[in-house]
């Protein structure tokens with residue numbers, strides 16, 4: 490069995506070429522589909538200036554919150570990288586998992602559970618530290634039972650998804666010499682299926698969703714969607730207030746599972762501002778951002794499977810594992826996946842920031858109301874205590890959206906372009 494799954498150089502070269510092709514396709518498609526310029530090039534440039542729209546007190550509060558949360562954030566991030574690095578480059582995983590007994594697939598599942606539990610146990614106190622800071626600043630409305638329940642559920646979801654992937658990978662590697670081919674196809678399909686079912690299978694584990702109550706706001710929102718040419722049956726309200734005071738809205742799923750969700754916390758904002766938030770979400774829906782992101786993710790997952798086949802021969806000596814089909818190889822696979830996730834984060838953020846800016850531009854085109862857009866951005870930033878001037882590392886690692894001052898500057902630029910009074 491084991492000689493059978495050892496990859497000779499020729500097979501590795503094939504996988505390496507496939508990984509290069511898939512990787513290049515990913516870069517080209519991402520470059521062509523990312524809206525690099527959400528506003529027309531002739532739009533006048535407006536420089537973001539936090540001091541123009543936020544008081545000294547608001548700026549100080551944003552800085553204080555950033556300082557209070559950055560240590561636990563960076564420590565947790567560092568711990569994730571350290572643990573993944575140890576799994577991917579040392580025999581630690583094989584040693585820990587070598588004691589497990591049972592059929593191969595049971596040992597693979599147990600391996601995922603043991604290693605995930607271990608790193609999450611180490612991260613737990615850092616999570617509590619972060620949560621204490623959220624409470625200090627009035628952003629959290631949870632008690633420790635609620636907080637622990639949420640965290641355990643999200644760890645459980647991660648374990649289930651990871652176990653499916655790793656059992657499938659080991660099963661394919663036990664059966665096929667060129668396992669990367671079915672693994673690449675399987676990883677792509679799993680990515681698409683997971684994104685499709687996410688709103689109906691996973692989100693209800695964390696929140697209750699109910700259709701927005703009938704009334705003027707709902708009527709106006711659905712009329713706006715109609716005017717925009719986006720078929721929306723309902724806007725859902727999530728009971729986010731049992732966890733946070735933060736304001737948010739999002740679109741998830743695609744096709745039959747697509748939904749626009751607003752936090753119940755947002756409904757206290759003036760109706761025109763809620764409409765602007767929904768107009769932004771309609772921009773995501775109209776441009777198919779969730780589906781596009783999912784397809785790009787599927788391509789990235791296929792690339793990952795081929796790349797894993799090509800590089801595993803170098804990794805296996807360091808981690809003292811024979812082949813990827815062995816249950817003790819789970820640690821190395823998890824370490825590599827975790828490192829790939831961390832490394833791809835900044836690239837995902839670059840794409841996401843431009844997609845978000847396009848949704849902002851859409852909301853301005855739809856409402857033609859930059860003044861309310863600016864008011865809404867100010868409310869979001871001060872209620873959520875957003876980082877108004879993140880340093881470069883934070884911006885690269887964490888910023889999935891443009892900053893509030895950048896978004897406000899774009900609204901002014903839109904106003905100048907369209908001859909609407911500049912807010």
Ligand SMILES: [Zn+2]
Pocket residue numbers: 769770773845848
């Ligand atoms: Zn958005």
